Amino acid sequence: MNESEPSQASFLDRWRLRFGHLPWYRRYEGLLLVVAVWAAGGAWLLPEAGRPDLPVALAVVAWYVAYFLAVATVLVDREKPTWLKRIGSLTVLALFGWLFVRYSGTRWDRVQDQFFAFDRMDGVWAMYLQGLTVTLQLSAVAAAISLVLGLTLGVLRSLHHPVLELFIGLYVDFFRAMPLIVSMVVIFYALPFIGIRLPAFWAATLALVLMNSAYQTEIFRAGIESVTRGQSDAAAALGLSGVQTMWHIVLPQAFRTIIPPLTNNLVSLVKDTAVAYVITVPELLTNAQHAVVWKRTPTPLILSMFLYLATLIPAIHFTRWLERRSARWVAR
Amino acid sequence: MSGTGATGGRDPMIEMQEIHKFFGPHHVLKGLDLQVERGTVVALMGPSGSGKSTFLRCMNRIEEPSSGVVRIDGMRINELRVNIDQVRADIGMVFQEYNLFPHLTALANVTLGLVHVRGRSRREAEEVGRAALARVGLADRADQRPPELSGGQQQRVAIARSLAMRPKVLLFDEPTSALDPEMVHEVLDTMRELATEGMTMVVVSHELGFLREAASRVVMMDDGRIVEEGPPSQVLGEPEHERTRTFLGKLL
Numbered sequence: 001m002n003e004s005e006p007s008q009a010s011f012l013d014r015w016r017l018r019f020g021h022l023p024w025y026r027r028y029e030g031l032l033l034v035v036a037v038w039a040a041g042g043a044w045l046l047p048e049a050g051r052p053d054l055p056v057a058l059a060v061v062a063w064y065v066a067y068f069l070a071v072a073t074v075l076v077d078r079e080k081p082t083w084l085k086r087i088g089s090l091t092v093l094a095l096f097g098w099l100f101v102r103y104s105g106t107r108w109d110r111v112q113d114q115f116f117a118f119d120r121m122d123g124v125w126a127m128y129l130q131g132l133t134v135t136l137q138l139s140a141v142a143a144a145i146s147l148v149l150g151l152t153l154g155v156l157r158s159l160h161h162p163v164l165e166l167f168i169g170l171y172v173d174f175f176r177a178m179p180l181i182v183s184m185v186v187i188f189y190a191l192p193f194i195g196i197r198l199p200a201f202w203a204a205t206l207a208l209v210l211m212n213s214a215y216q217t218e219i220f221r222a223g224i225e226s227v228t229r230g231q232s233d234a235a236a237a238l239g240l241s242g243v244q245t246m247w248h249i250v251l252p253q254a255f256r257t258i259i260p261p262l263t264n265n266l267v268s269l270v271k272d273t274a275v276a277y278v279i280t281v282p283e284l285l286t287n288a289q290h291a292v293v294w295k296r297t298p299t300p301l302i303l304s305m306f307l308y309l310a311t312l313i314p315a316i317h318f319t320r321w322l323e324r325r326s327a328r329w330v331a332r
Numbered sequence: 333m334s335g336t337g338a339t340g341g342r343d344p345m346i347e348m349q350e351i352h353k354f355f356g357p358h359h360v361l362k363g364l365d366l367q368v369e370r371g372t373v374v375a376l377m378g379p380s381g382s383g384k385s386t387f388l389r390c391m392n393r394i395e396e397p398s399s400g401v402v403r404i405d406g407m408r409i410n411e412l413r414v415n416i417d418q419v420r421a422d423i424g425m426v427f428q429e430y431n432l433f434p435h436l437t438a439l440a441n442v443t444l445g446l447v448h449v450r451g452r453s454r455r456e457a458e459e460v461g462r463a464a465l466a467r468v469g470l471a472d473r474a475d476q477r478p479p480e481l482s483g484g485q486q487q488r489v490a491i492a493r494s495l496a497m498r499p500k501v502l503l504f505d506e507p508t509s510a511l512d513p514e515m516v517h518e519v520l521d522t523m524r525e526l527a528t529e530g531m532t533m534v535v536v537s538h539e540l541g542f543l544r545e546a547a548s549r550v551v552m553m554d555d556g557r558i559v560e561e562g563p564p565s566q567v568l569g570e571p572e573h574e575r576t577r578t579f580l581g582k583l584l
Contacts (some may be wrong), residue, residue, distance in 0.1 A: 044539065233394050234431035238445035238497065239421030252435045327492075 024079045035070050038063070049088075060288050064099060068092055069259045114301045117295075124300055131287030132307065137199065138283060139270045142208035146269070149213035154220025155246060168217065175214035181275050183207040189280040199316030204276035221263045223254035265311055265317035286306070344393040344403070345370045345532045346391055351400035353386055353556075360386050361397070369502070375543045375564070378553035379579060384536045387553070388480060391534065392423040393459045403501055422505050423493025427508050428488040428506040432478040438465060438489045439474040442496045450497065458495075464496040465489070468522050484515030488522055501532040538583055540568060550574045552576045 019027040042063055045057050071088040074080055101108065157168045174182070184207040188200060198206065225251045235245040274285045284304050291300035346368040351363035368374045376384040389395035390402060392407065393416055402410045409419045432441050439461050446457035468488040469513045477488050487507055494502055504523065508516045520542045527533060527546040539542060542549055543564050550567040552559040552575070559566060559575050571577050572584050 121499040174377075229420060230429050231433065233432070234425070234427060236394055237392060237420055237425035238422070238493070239417045239419075239449040240445065241417050244448055249433055249443065253433075295582075 005180060012116040024077060024081075027077070028074055031070060035067070038070065038278055047103075049102045052103055057103065060099060062105060062171075064095060067095060082170050090216070114297060115211060115299055117297045117299045120295050120297055121291075121299065124295060125259055127287040127291055128284070128300075128303070128307070131282060131284040134281065135200070135270075135273050135283040138204060138208070138273045138276060138281065142205050142212065142273070143266055143269055146213035146216055147313070149209065150216025153213065153217040154224060157217060157221045160222040172214045172217050175210045176218075179210065180207060180211050180272055183210060184275055184279055200276070200281045202277050203279055204273070204281045207275075208269060208272060211272075212265060215265050216262065219258055219265060222261075223256075223258035226257045227253045260319065260323050263315075263322065267319070270312060270315070271308065285291055339480075342367070343370045344368060345405055347401070347403035348381070348391065348536065349401040349403075350386075351387065351390055351402070352398045353383070353390065353395065354398045359583060360556050363400075364553075364556070366551065366558070368534055369548075370532055371530045372548035373527045373531075373535060373546050375386070375403055375547040375550045376536045377538055377543070377550065377579075380551040381555075383504050384553045386460070387399040388505055390502055390535060390576040391487060392420050392425060392540065394425070406507070417449065421445065421497055422500045424491075424497060424499035425500040426487070426490050426494055426502065426504045426507050428509050430478070430483070430490045432486050434478045437475050437477055437479065438470065438492075441478070441489055442493045460496050461492075468492045468517050469518075471486070479518050481564060482515060483511045487511065487515075487519045490521055491519075491526075495526075498540045502526065503533070504533065504535040504537065506536050506538075508537065510562060540580075540583065546566060552579070554579075 046060065046063070052060065075085060075088055100106075118273060139192050153168050153171070156164050159174075187198060188203040189205055193199070224246075231249055231253065232245050235249045240248065273283055276283050277285045277289065278288065284307060288300040288304035292298055333535070344367040346366070348364060348366040351361050351364040352359070356408070364383075364387055366374070366387075373534060376388060377513075378384050386395055388575055390397045391404075393402065397410060400410075404423065408414070409416065432438075432553070433444070436444065439458065442461035442464050442562050443454070444455040446452045446460055447454060450457075452460070455497075462471060465474055466507060469493055470485060470488055470492065473481060473485060473489070478489070481489065491502075491507075505521070508519050511519065520539060523533070524542065524546050549561060549563045550564045551561040552567055552571070552573070560571065560573050566572075567576065568580065569581065
């Protein structure tokens with residue numbers, strides 16, 4: 001069962017030289033036999049379900065790797081048909097899943113009543129709605145302010161004015177280097193000691209805005225600089241002012257390059273609102289955590305996970321769609 | 333506005349005096365003088381790096397001259413109090429790489445300046461724009477975007493974009509150098525028509541056939557200086573200077 005392991009490349013090469021004139025299915029008759037022996041060995045030797053000891057676990061892994069190599073042998077043959085490629089890959093994945101279910105020691109019987117205990121969720125749904133509202137408010141407010149700030153700073157930075165360049169450069173470096181959770185905690189827990197008190201919501205908003213506008217400054221600047229000099233020359237030659245050129249000519253074209261990184265940034269902004277949990281903003285994750293304590297089941301956390309996914313996966317697909325749409329008038 | 337008295341009875345549309353231009357330590361233009369009379373076509377030629385494009389770009393201050401005087405229609409335009417955007421609206425410019433706005437249709441390219449610089453209504457601008465496109469033979473391409481047009485068509489849209497502004501003068505910066513050979517003539521034909529209609533033009537070009545036919549004067553430049561200038565029959569036919577002769581020899 002591990003005849004294909006030692007010096008695999010030269011073995012394959014010799015095999016190909018000998019059987020190259022045959023159609024692909026005749027080349028692997030021997031391999032089919034190997035897989036049959038492998039399957040029989042598995043049925044005979046595989047341990048019972050449950051978490052095995054280390055040596056047994058290693059044997060199971062080796063058994064899995066043997067099948068993986070058998071499939072790989074066929075997959076590297078360029079003449080294989082597509083359906084074989086699909087079935088081969090799928091079986092490798094399915095086998096992994098089956099082995100995980102069987103030997104990881106996970107208490108599968110508990111998944112249903114611990115993770116999906118919907119019968120204990122009375123009163124939690126209202127908390128969710130509240131938390132979701134706060135998350136969305138936080139996202140929308142932070143996104144709006146940081147977009148305005150990022151666009152302004154990005155445009156200013158693209159002018160390459162030495163003084164502006166210095167200040168914006170420092171700002172951008174500082175808040176890109178600063179972990180979000182640190183600036184949030186500093187703003188909420190440290191600044192009150194020197195007399196600056198912000199409500200939790202606005203402290204979170206400020207931290208999100210500072211970090212994301214720093215990233216967006218760079219995104220906007222790069223987008224603006226991707227528009228060629230000739231475009232602004234042509235606009236200037238028509239008599240358009242600098243502001244008009246920026247608005248009618250440069251920004252619309254810059255958005256083509258800006259959209260993918262910008263929407264990525266906005267998606268991660270929405271995700272990052274969960275960090276506001278550490279400064280007691282009653283957003284989705286905070287409320288889920290409260291519900292966990294209240295109902296003594298992790299179901300609310302699982303639910304909030306699905307809620308984030310359900311919100312953000314469509315958002316990501318929307319960004320792809322935007323990308324494809326804006327690619328339509330890409331020139332040259 | 334025209335300063336006939338100051339220039340001794342002649343009627344220059346463009347007057348360049350003692351133009352110097354530095355790019356960092358590089359002295360690119362070394363004190364150039366040039367007059368372009370109203371209704372004439374002046375051609376600038378010379379090897380690459382001779383400063384002809386930079387000189388042309390100084391005429392509407394897309395490139396800022398380091399020193400010297402630029403007068404358009406008698407008015408000095410390189411002064412602080414001059415609103416350069418207003419001046420540029422009267423000077424059309426056509427670029428080697430067309431520089432059409434790829435996110436706008438051909439018609440929108442042409443009407444942009446009319447709406448946002450001239451302050452015309454959108455309907456009025458579209459009328460003028462369609463007329464300008466018809467004049468370069470592209471009335472049926474009004475709603476297409478630049479990437480859907482051939483190089484020659486794009487360059488003609490660029491000419492229409494300048495024409496729509498009703499400029500006093502048109503500047504051409506190697507308008508046919510980026511074109512495939514079979515598209516060159518369609519652009520040159522358009523330019524020839526403009527010349528016969530009496531448009532004042534300054535053209536950076538090495539299309540000798542076109543220059544012989546359409547240019548009133550040819551200016552040969554080298555190393556930031558004017559080597560010689562005169563009617564095309566003289567400069568292209570019997571050049572006085574060795575530099576011009578070797579340059580023309582390499583063109584053929």
